Amino acid sequence: MVNVGILGATGMVGQRFIQLLADHPKFEITALTASARSAGKKYEDAATWYLDSKIPESVKDITVVDTDPDEVKDVDIVFSALPASTAAVVEPKFARSCIVASNASAMRMEPDVPLVIPEVNPEHFDMVEIQQKNREWDGFVVTNPNCTTIALTITLKPLYDRYDIKRVYVSTMQAVSGAGYNGVPSMAIVDNLVPFIGEEEEKIETETRYLLGDYDGETVTPASFGVSASCHRVGVVDGHTEAVFIEFEEDLEVDDVKKSFNKFKGLPQKLNLYSAPINPIVVREEENRPQPRMDRNTDKGMAVTVGRVRKDDAFDNSLRYVLVGHNTIRGAAGASILNAELISEIM
Ligand SMILES: NC(=O)c1ccc[n+]([C@@H]2O[C@H](COP(=O)([O-])OP(=O)(O)OC[C@H]3O[C@@H](n4cnc5c(N)ncnc54)[C@H](OP(=O)(O)O)[C@@H]3O)[C@@H](O)[C@H]2O)c1
Known part of the structure; x- marks a missing residue:
């Protein structure tokens, strides 16, 4: 041991x-x-x-x-x-x-x-x-x-490997456990939402591009697409929800995106590591999923659940989906x- x-x-x-x-x-x-x-x-x-x-x-x-x-x-x-x-x-x-x-x-x-x-x-x-x-x-x-970045970046990885991403917008609904035990007073969050989490947006915008960047053996060149985040604290105990909007350079099919999510695996799965989820991304087809209470514990809290994968017809070559990741397990x-x-x- x-x-x-x-x-x-x-x-x-x-x-x-x-x-x-x-x-x-x-x-x-x-x-x-x-x-x-x-x-x-x-x-x-x-x-x-x-x-x-x-x-x-x-x-x-x-x-x-x-x-x-x-x-x-x-x-x-x-x-x-x-x-x-x-x-x-x-x-x-x-x-x-x-x-x-x-x-x-x-x-x-x-x-x-x-x-x-x-x-x-x-x-x-x-x-x-x-x-x-x-x-x-x-x-x-x-x-x-950071917890929010982990869930987002896991879902971006198979897309980044297959398509040219131009921009990513993400709007988060984050659990109170993300702020620590004494982080958010109950009087601030019950019957309420707080539309600010200190330094969170900056972390998502920087870390996501860095994680998907190129490492040449000495330095990391961050991925070149833009990331814009808006972060919000909500009255959920565990599990961060993120609404993700992505603009690509080319057109794509929703079924192909879902296939990319479903078949995505990495080194932890290849090596069969003890804490590795079988599938890092689990796609739900129901129109009302994912939800934090129902989906945060998927595969012992180590998988990110994605749902509502659909084209965004308001803009060219655009996709949107919702994800849930367990912030203190997969995110920490x-x-x-x-x-x-x-x-x-x-x-
Ligand atoms: N919560 C999440 O979802 C999440 C996700 C990703 C990353 N993180 C990061 O993980 C870290 C911990 O977050 P948390 O939510 O667990 O915070 P937390 O509930 O406030 O716990 C902080 C821990 O650090 C100890 N501590 C505080 N001040 C200390 C000091 N001066 N010297 C030594 N120990 C000290 C506390 O001990 P006492 O009990 O003795 O005060 C407690 O054990 C933070 O850096 C946070 O940003 C959190």
């Missing part, structure tokens, strides 16, 4: 890590960290557990420690669910001696840090060699994109775990 730690283990994403790793065949949780507020307490006393499964017996009695490499002994991988400002300071310290698989945005766009969705751009892992040389670390940092903890599984297999 590989010993793993979770940084920020008491938060929304930290709890998902614990849930997803509790029965993992290769990774064993041996260390949990959080802020000074939680350090020194047993995990079950430190965390306000919000998931509908029970706290796994194997972690209940683990003592939460400070998020400091001196406090976390004998781990090979740490999964980071820290706020970006803390991650920026702490992740490089951990990377001196172990692998850091991070959800935080702090290091995502650094030129020697891979930002990876395993089905989309596993070749970006080659950057690790440059990172270790540049920084003289024995370990390294790999990151996964599950994404980091899949990255770590792929690293363990290929590096």
Whole structure:
């Protein structure tokens, strides 16, 4: 077994890590960290557990420690669910001696840090060699994109491989869990919608083009199509919904698009990785799907569900569809775990 730690283990994403790793065949949780507020307490006393499964017996009695490499002994991988400002300071310290698989945005766009969705751009892992040389670390940092970007980019990948994309517009309806446990007060979101999520639109617009960009062994040239996002918080607990509008250079058939979605598979599927969904994209034909409550847990929350795939007759060569992705599984903890599984297999 590989010993793993979770940084920020008491938060929304930290709890998902614990849930997803509790029965993992290769990774064993041996260390949990959080802020000074939680350090020194047993995990079950430190965390306000919000998931509908029970706290796994194997972690209940683990003592939460400070998020400091001196406090976390004998781990090979740490999964980071820290706020970006803390991650920026702490992740490089951990990377001196172990692998850091991070959800935080702090290091995502650094030129020697891979930002990876395993089905989309596993070749970006080659950057690790440059990172270790540049920084003289024995370990390294790999990151996964923002939750909304992951679901969007998985659906764009088979289209990008087959057609010339000119522009992408996306309007999101994002779950409250995306803001963390204390993120959105109930008084702000019940009977309401908040049409602003700080820095989210910028992340989608930048990360999507970067993930689909060309890596020449040294730098990434982002994909050249434009991306425009409008992000909104809605009163859903888990599962981000996105309405996607794409303009292409050429005309296309809806049936061909659906076939591209249905047959799309990547390296995790080829290698049969433990957390890989059988089909990264699942297409629904019902006119009222996907819906977050019904579709967020498709294939253990690791598949993105797409529906309402149709031409957009208002503009030439245009397509529109709706997607749902589980933000704390496929969009966060599950994404980091899949990255770590792929690293363990290929590096
Ligand atoms: N939620 C999502 O859907 C989602 C998706 C993708 C990426 N992310 C990213 O994942 C990260 C975690 O998000 P989250 O939603 O899980 O946040 P969260 O619920 O607020 O949890 C934050 C975690 O970090 C710990 N922490 C806070 N300040 C700290 C400090 N100064 N030193 C050490 N630990 C500290 C907290 O510990 P205490 O309990 O002790 O305060 C808690 O364990 C963020 O960077 C976020 O942007 C989240």
